[in-house]
Amino acid sequence: MTTTATPRQPDRPTVRLGLRENRLQFTLLVVVNIAVGGLVGLERTTVPLIGTDVFGLTSDLAVFSFIIAFGLTKALTNLAAGALTARFRRRQLLLTGWLFGVPVPFMLAWAPSWSWIIAANVLLGLNQGLAWSMTVNMKIDLVGPARRGLATGLNEAAGYTAVGATALLTGYLATSYGLRPVPELLGVVFVTAGLALSLTVRDTAAHVALELAQHPEPPPGDEKTGLAATFVRTSWRDRSLRGASQAGLVNNLNDGLTWGVFPLLFTDHGLGLAAIGLIKGIYPVLWGIGQIPAGHLADRIGRKPLVVTGMLVQAAGLVLALALLSLPLLAGVLSAVVLGLGTALVYPALIASVSDHAHPAWRTNALGTYRFWRDIGYAAGALLAGVLADSLGLNATVIAAAVLTAASGLLAARWITEHTAR
Numbered sequence: 001m002t003t004t005a006t007p008r009q010p011d012r013p014t015v016r017l018g019l020r021e022n023r024l025q026f027t028l029l030v031v032v033n034i035a036v037g038g039l040v041g042l043e044r045t046t047v048p049l050i051g052t053d054v055f056g057l058t059s060d061l062a063v064f065s066f067i068i069a070f071g072l073t074k075a076l077t078n079l080a081a082g083a084l085t086a087r088f089r090r091r092q093l094l095l096t097g098w099l100f101g102v103p104v105p106f107m108l109a110w111a112p113s114w115s116w117i118i119a120a121n122v123l124l125g126l127n128q129g130l131a132w133s134m135t136v137n138m139k140i141d142l143v144g145p146a147r148r149g150l151a152t153g154l155n156e157a158a159g160y161t162a163v164g165a166t167a168l169l170t171g172y173l174a175t176s177y178g179l180r181p182v183p184e185l186l187g188v189v190f191v192t193a194g195l196a197l198s199l200t201v202r203d204t205a206a207h208v209a210l211e212l213a214q215h216p217e218p219p220p221g222d223e224k225t226g227l228a229a230t231f232v233r234t235s236w237r238d239r240s241l242r243g244a245s246q247a248g249l250v251n252n253l254n255d256g257l258t259w260g261v262f263p264l265l266f267t268d269h270g271l272g273l274a275a276i277g278l279i280k281g282i283y284p285v286l287w288g289i290g291q292i293p294a295g296h297l298a299d300r301i302g303r304k305p306l307v308v309t310g311m312l313v314q315a316a317g318l319v320l321a322l323a324l325l326s327l328p329l330l331a332g333v334l335s336a337v338v339l340g341l342g343t344a345l346v347y348p349a350l351i352a353s354v355s356d357h358a359h360p361a362w363r364t365n366a367l368g369t370y371r372f373w374r375d376i377g378y379a380a381g382a383l384l385a386g387v388l389a390d391s392l393g394l395n396a397t398v399i400a401a402a403v404l405t406a407a408s409g410l411l412a413a414r415w416i417t418e419h420t421a422r
Contacts, residue, residue: 161285
């Protein structure tokens with residue numbers, strides 16, 4: 001549905017909500033998010049092995065510490081991003097995110113110690129928290145309520161397809177040129193492109209104002225739209241938002257866990273860097289591409305069926321990794337396929353569900369809170385993986401992730417409801 005603002009000012013173009021009406025800006029933001037995803041994709045294959053092979057780390061928890069640093073920083077930045085949009089324009093925050101990302105590929109390529117890798121992941125978390133959050137928010141602003149599922153699906157598809165393609169490419173580069181510095185220097189391309197393209201993006205404040213003016217419900221008072229009130233509402237008081245938040249957390253918990261565990265698990269079973277890169281690439285590529293039809297489907301049949309089904313499919317994918325481990329390449333590939341498809345169902349549906357249940361006046365804070373809990377999952381997954389792997393082994397760690405993921409899907413089935421006014 002297309003909506004048009006009332007009388008156009010002579011010096012300003014007409015502001016409209018809709019995917020077709022804003023296709024040029026929307027497409028530009030999709031390309032920007034390809035660069036955002038590519039930058040984090042640098043780490044999917046090589047960094048756990050840099051920890052063990054280059055810096056000689058023997059504790060799994062120490063190896064996974066870079067994921068903990070990334071997840072905590074990204075989660076806190078997501079939370080702050082919602083509040084920051086009240087003081088700064090989305091475009092300004094997008095550009096700031098890219099400035100944080102500039103040193104990352106160089107630090108990964110030539111870090112003299114593991115602490116430099118940790119520091120690079122703090123900067124990467126700031127980059128991802130600001131840049132990815134703003135591309136999501138700006139796309140939602142542009143399309144309006146009727147196409148939120150498709151908009152978020154396209155955004156996440158671009159980002160996670162780039163994650164997977166970069167993970168695959170870095171695996172092959174590492175096979176030919178070593179773990180460092182060649183694979184990491186791909187990030188220079190992503191940083192340069194992302195920063196340059198973000199300079200041409202127009203801000204979406206006028207689109208937010210238009211949706212607010214047309215929203216059927218009046219905006220709540222200021223005391224109900226602030227970060228503190230929205231955090232409590234999204235985290236617990238609102239049943240559906242609570243269900244989405246816990247599902248997002250567990251979804252990224254199993255991603256953070258497999259990010260660290262799978263390279264070590266499959267290396268222990270005889271696979272080389274190219275095969276590990278293939279496994280680590282397939283998962284986010286399918287996760288990315290699958291979000292386009294999944295986002296469209298979420299607009300047609302609702303958010304909840306995709307969330308519940310996707311979480312249960314992911315649990316099955318984790319079980320597959322162990323059930324077929326005597327054939328490690330087959331186990332890794334099939335697990336990656338099932339995990340990718342399951343995550344593709346979940347990701348756009350959760351973001352769209354949060355957007356559905358949040359008034360435009362506090363939607364950025366709600367999305368920031370949801371993304372906080374979702375990306376805390378990276379840190380929680382890496383921490384859980386480190387503790388369990390050191391004490392019980394890698395296999396027990398994967399089993400724990402499968403159980404938690406299935407339980408989260410059942411909670412989502414109980415708590416999430418569809419937004420009838422969509």
